Amino acid sequence: MVKIAPSILSADFCNLERDIQRVSTADWLHVDVMDGMFVPNISIGVPVVQSIRAHTDMFLDTHLMVEKPGRYVDAFAKAGADLLSIHLEADMPPAIHAALDRMEALGVKKGIVLRPITAAEAVVPYLERGLDLILVMTVEPGFGGQSFLADQLPKISAIRALIDRYCPGCRLEVDGGVNAKTAKDCIAAGADVLVAGSAIYGATDIPAAIAALRG
Ligand SMILES: O=C(CO)[C@H](O)[C@H](O)COP(=O)(O)O
Numbered sequence: 001m002v003k004i005a006p007s008i009l010s011a012d013f014c015n016l017e018r019d020i021q022r023v024s025t026a027d028w029l030h031v032d033v034m035d036g037m038f039v040p041n042i043s044i045g046v047p048v049v050q051s052i053r054a055h056t057d058m059f060l061d062t063h064l065m066v067e068k069p070g071r072y073v074d075a076f077a078k079a080g081a082d083l084l085s086i087h088l089e090a091d092m093p094p095a096i097h098a099a100l101d102r103m104e105a106l107g108v109k110k111g112i113v114l115r116p117i118t119a120a121e122a123v124v125p126y127l128e129r130g131l132d133l134i135l136v137m138t139v140e141p142g143f144g145g146q147s148f149l150a151d152q153l154p155k156i157s158a159i160r161a162l163i164d165r166y167c168p169g170c171r172l173e174v175d176g177g178v179n180a181k182t183a184k185d186c187i188a189a190g191a192d193v194l195v196a197g198s199a200i201y202g203a204t205d206i207p208a209a210i211a212a213l214r215g
Contacts, residue, residue: 003027003193004213005061005173008052009043009144010197016048017055023200025207029058030175030195031081035066038090039142046075053080061133061193063113063175065141066090070099077106085111085135085173088122100129111135111173116149120158127166133193134159138186139176144197148177153189160190180212187215 005028011019020029031049036042049062062081066072069086076084086099096112103110111133112126123134136156139146156174163170174186175195183194194213203209 001192002187002214003171004200004210005030005193005195006200006210007032007144007175007195007197010201013044016052019201020052020056020058022206023210024058026200026210027059028061028193029056030197031060031062033062033064033066033072033076034142038067038087039065041142046072046079049076049081050079059083061085061173061195063135063195064090068095070095070102073099073102073108074106077103077108081108083109083111083133085113085133087113087115087141088118088126089115093125096126097129100126100131109133111171113137113141114155116140116152120155120162123159123162124166127162127170131167131170133171133173134163135173135175135195136191137176138174138178138182141176146177148179148182150182150185153185156186156189156191163190178213180209183213184215 004026006023007030009032034041034043059082109132113135138149138152173193174191178196179199
C-alpha cells in the first residue's frame with residue numbers, strides 16, 4: 001500500500017494548522033528541516049515540530065537536511081517526530097551509525113536519505129541494521145517546486161531490490177517533483193511512500209490530488 005506524505009514546505013506557514021487539516025486524507029506529514037548549511041535554504045526547526053505535534057496525530061515523517069544530524073536527534077525525538085531521516089552525506093559513517101543507534105534508543109523510527117549524486121550502493125552498510133525508511137531525493141534538496149529527476153528511477157529500482165533482499169519491512173520513499181505522472185514511475189520502480197509538496201498544496205482539490213498520487 002503506497003503512503004502519501006504531503007510536504008508542509010509548500011504550506012502557508014501562517015496557516016499551518018489549517019494546511020495540515022487540509023491534507024488529513026493523506027497518510028503521513030512530511031516535515032522538511034533545513035539548516036542553511038547542508039542545503040542553501042532555512043526552513044523550520046524543533047519548536048515548530050513541537051507545535052505541529054500538539055495539533056495533529058498524523059505520523060510526522062521528519063527529513064533532516066542538516067549537517068551532523070546526530071546533534072539534533074534527541075531534540076526532534078522529544079519534540080514528537082515519529083521518524084527521523086538523515087542524509088548519508090551529512091556526516092562520516094560512524095557518526096551516521098551513532099545517530100541511528102540513538103534513534104533506536106529513543107524509540108523513534110529511523111531513516112537514511114540519499115542526494116541525487118549518491119549511488120544506491122551507499123545504503124548497503126546500513127541495511128542489516130533494520131532501517132524503517134530509505135528516502136531517495138529526486139531533486140537537489142533545498143527547495144520545493146523543482147522538476148523530477150527521472151535519472152533517479154534506476155536507483156529507486158536498485159534500492160528496492162536491496163530492501164527486498166536485506167531489509168524487508170523498510171519503506172522506500174521518494175521526494176522531489178512528485179506529481180500524478182511521476183508518481184506512477186516511482187511506484188513502478190518500487191517506491192511505497194511518496195512525498196509531494198506543490199502537487200498537493202498547489203491543487204484546487206487537495207483530496208483529489210492525494211487520491212491521484214495513490215494511483
Ligand atoms: O525535500 C524537499 C526539498 O528539499 C521537499 O520535500 C520536496 O522538494 C517537495 O516539494 P515538491 O513536491 O514541490 O518538489
